[in-house]
Amino acid sequence: MGDTSDFERGETTLRKAGEGPSTAEVKAWFVREVLPLEATLVQFLRKASRNASDLDDLRQEVYTRLYETAKKEIPEHTRPLLFRIARHLLIDRARRAQIVSIEAVENLENLNLAIDEPGPDRAVIAREELRRMQTALDQLPRRYRMAVVMRKVEGLTTREIALRLGIAEKTVEKHLTEGVRALANILYRERTAGGEP
Numbered sequence: 001m002g003d004t005s006d007f008e009r010g011e012t013t014l015r016k017a018g019e020g021p022s023t024a025e026v027k028a029w030f031v032r033e034v035l036p037l038e039a040t041l042v043q044f045l046r047k048a049s050r051n052a053s054d055l056d057d058l059r060q061e062v063y064t065r066l067y068e069t070a071k072k073e074i075p076e077h078t079r080p081l082l083f084r085i086a087r088h089l090l091i092d093r094a095r096r097a098q099i100v101s102i103e104a105v106e107n108l109e110n111l112n113l114a115i116d117e118p119g120p121d122r123a124v125i126a127r128e129e130l131r132r133m134q135t136a137l138d139q140l141p142r143r144y145r146m147a148v149v150m151r152k153v154e155g156l157t158t159r160e161i162a163l164r165l166g167i168a169e170k171t172v173e174k175h176l177t178e179g180v181r182a183l184a185n186i187l188y189r190e191r192t193a194g195g196e197p
Contacts, residue, residue, distance in 0.1 A: 020072045029070060033078040034063065041086060048090050058093075062086045136186040144179030147172055 021029075038059070045058050065085045066078075075081045137145055146165065150156045158176070162169045 021070070021074050023071075026067065026070045026074065029074050029078075030063075030067060034066060034082065037079060037082055041082060044083065044086060045090075048086075049093075054093075058086070058089060061089055065089070132187065133183075136183050139186055140179055140182055144175050144182060147175035148179040148183065151176055 041062065042055065042059060045055055045062075046052065049055060049058060062082065062085050066075075066082055069075065069081070069085075137149065140148065143165075147161055150161045150164065151158070156164070158169050158172050161172045165172070
């Protein structure tokens with residue numbers, strides 16, 4: 001045990017106390033799991049960001065947030081977390097860019113902002129998403145479609161669906177699981193066929 005430094009022993013003690021992984025473990029994880037995703041992350045940020053000059057700052061901020069998260073606990077699934085952080089960062093930046101200084105506006109009513117109303121582009125996107133969902137629902141077997149619509153649209157409980165359909169609750173649960181899985185597969189196939197990530 002003479003090869004172990006005081007620093008390494010201290011890190012082991014911290015881990016035993018529930019303080020998170022060692023710095024060496026986090027660095028190794030970062031090199032192994034995060035850096036190989038850099039090209040994909042940069043491509044995602046380039047598509048989503050309005051200002052190409054911010055690309056390096058955005059990437060660095062994503063890495064910083066991810067690294068800070070990993071210092072507490074190394075994530076089991078790195079890729080989804082990386083892109084969730086990137087998405088949230090882009091949303092935060094977009095919100096900040098839309099903030100209007102109160103000093104710059106004498107009469108807020110002159111702004112004529114419709115805060116709660118979606119713009120025409122969002123309405124079109126929402127209608128398109130609803131159309132896609134309806135098309136996907138139409139492709140499901142009838143028993144799955146009925147269970148999914150009753151649960152997700154009508155908000156019925158598993159017991160209420162079972163009573164309406166005259167089947168066991170376990171069967172309803174199976175229909176819901178299979179129905180949602182089939183919907184996801186249909187929508188994913190449609191999305192990848194359309195060229196979206």
